[in-house]
Amino acid sequence: MKVCDLCEGQSTKSRNSKPHENLIKVDEARIFKGKNPRGFEEQDYLCMECESKFTQSTDKNDLPWTLWRG
Numbered sequence: 001m002k003v004c005d006l007c008e009g010q011s012t013k014s015r016n017s018k019p020h021e022n023l024i025k026v027d028e029a030r031i032f033k034g035k036n037p038r039g040f041e042e043q044d045y046l047c048m049e050c051e052s053k054f055t056q057s058t059d060k061n062d063l064p065w066t067l068w069r070g
Contacts, residue, residue, distance in 0.1 A: 001051055003050055003052050003067070004047065006020040006021075006022060006049070007022075007023075007047050007050055007052040007067060010023070010065055011054075011065050012065075015057075015058060015064035016064075017064070017065075019054070019056070020047075022047050022049045023045040023046065023047055023048075024045065024046055024048060025044070026044040026053075029041050029042065040059035041057070042055055042056065042058075052067060052068070052069075053067075054066060054068070
């Protein structure tokens, strides 16, 4: 299925941006603990329009919004 325009835009947003209106949370957030301030969280999302899957990460070494294609 083709990725919708909202999801294409979401994949370029910053770490602190909110998910677009068609993204819903999937499962619970994964919390990774480490030495302060190295802890971070990941949350999975699913688009209700095009069924694209995202992971949002607060880790400074990851992409803020990863669009999983495949």
